[in-house]
Amino acid sequence: MTTLATGSTTARLPVLDLRGVTVRYGNVAALSRVTATLPAGEITCVLGENGSGKSTLVALLSGLARHVEGKLMVDGEPVRFRSPRQARAAGIATVWQDLAVAPLLSVWRNFFLGAEPSRGHGPLRRLDLERARATTVSALARVGVMGLDPDAPASTLRPGERQSLAIARALHFGARALVVDEPTAPLAVPQQTLLLQSIVTARSQGLAVLLVTNTPRYAHLVGDRFLLLAHGQVAGTLTREDVDVADLTRLMAGGEEFSALTAALTALHPELGER
Numbered sequence: 001m002t003t004l005a006t007g008s009t010t011a012r013l014p015v016l017d018l019r020g021v022t023v024r025y026g027n028v029a030a031l032s033r034v035t036a037t038l039p040a041g042e043i044t045c046v047l048g049e050n051g052s053g054k055s056t057l058v059a060l061l062s063g064l065a066r067h068v069e070g071k072l073m074v075d076g077e078p079v080r081f082r083s084p085r086q087a088r089a090a091g092i093a094t095v096w097q098d099l100a101v102a103p104l105l106s107v108w109r110n111f112f113l114g115a116e117p118s119r120g121h122g123p124l125r126r127l128d129l130e131r132a133r134a135t136t137v138s139a140l141a142r143v144g145v146m147g148l149d150p151d152a153p154a155s156t157l158r159p160g161e162r163q164s165l166a167i168a169r170a171l172h173f174g175a176r177a178l179v180v181d182e183p184t185a186p187l188a189v190p191q192q193t194l195l196l197q198s199i200v201t202a203r204s205q206g207l208a209v210l211l212v213t214n215t216p217r218y219a220h221l222v223g224d225r226f227l228l229l230a231h232g233q234v235a236g237t238l239t240r241e242d243v244d245v246a247d248l249t250r251l252m253a254g255g256e257e258f259s260a261l262t263a264a265l266t267a268l269h270p271e272l273g274e275r
C-alpha cells in the first residue's frame with residue numbers, strides 16, 4: 001500500500017481524487033463541483049436520495065460518463081476516460097448494481113472473461129483448464145466464497161455470489177480501486193454477508209473502495225468514510241468516528257440536515273473541514 005509519512009502521522013495517498021468535478025446530461029448537472037478523496041485501504045460509502053448523483057459518480061469512475069469541469073485523478077495523474085476499457089486499464093474495477101453474468105458459461109469462464117490462462121507457445125498454445133479452475137476456486141476463497149463448483153453454469157450463482165465473483169476478479173487482476181454499486185433489491189443476509197466480506201477483503205488488500213449503498217446499517221458496519229450526495233453536490237463528508245448508524249439513517253433522508261451537521265461539526269473541529 002502506498003503511504004506518505006507526514007510527521008508523526010501516516011496519511012494514505014489517494015488512489016482516486018475528484019476536484020470540483022461536474023458531469024452534465026444535457027442541461028442537467030448530475031454532479032456539480034464534487035470534491036472527494038478515496039485513499040488506498042479505505043471504504044468510502046456514498047449515500048444519497050434517488051437522483052442525488054450516485055449512479056453518475058459510478059458512471060464517471062467507470063468510464064461511462066465524462067466530466068466537463070474539474071479534475072479526476074488516479075494515483076495523482078489527471079485522467080479523462082473515454083471508455084470503460086480505459087477505466088479498467090487504469091485499475092478501476094466496477095461491480096454494477098445489475099451485474100450481469102453470462103449465464104450459460106461456467107463460473108470459471110465468467111471469472112476470466114477472455115483472459116484465461118494458457119500453456120504452451122505458438123501453435124501449441126492452449127487453454128490451461130486445470131489452472132483456470134484452480135485459480136477461480138482460490139480467488140473465490142480469498143473473498144470468502146467456498147464450495148462453488150467452478151464448472152457449474154454462472155446462472156447457479158446467487159446475487160451476492162455474483163458480486164463476490166466480480167470482486168475476486170478485480171483482486172486477481174490487480175485493480176487499485178473498486179467501485180461497488182450495491183444491488184437495489186435487498187440481498188438475503190448470507191448473500192449480503194458475502195458481499196460485505198468481499199468488500200472488506202478488497203480493503204485489506206489495499207484497494208480504495210467506493211460503495212454506493214442505500215443501507216446505512218451496512219454502510220456504518222464497513223465504511224471508513226461517508227460521502228453524502230444531495231442534488232448532485234457533496235452535502236458532507238464524515239468518518240465513522242463522526243456518526244453512528246442512527247445519524248446515518250437520518251442523514252440519508254435529507255442532505256440539508258447533513259450539511260447542517262457537517263457545519264456544526266466543522267465549527268467544533270476545524271480539521272474536519274479539510275477532509
Ligand SMILES: Nc1ncnc2c1ncn2[C@@H]1O[C@H](COP(=O)(O)OP(=O)(O)OP(=O)(O)O)[C@@H](O)[C@H]1O
Pocket residue numbers: 025026028029030031048049050051052053054055056057232
Ligand atoms: N442519462 C441521463 N440523461 C439525463 N439525465 C440524467 C441521466 N442520468 C441521470 N440523470 C439525471 O441526473 C441526476 C442524477 O441522477 P443519478 O442517476 O446519478 O442519481 P442516483 O443518486 O444514482 O439516483 P438513483 O438512486 O435513483 O439511481 C438526476 O437528476 C437524473 O435525473
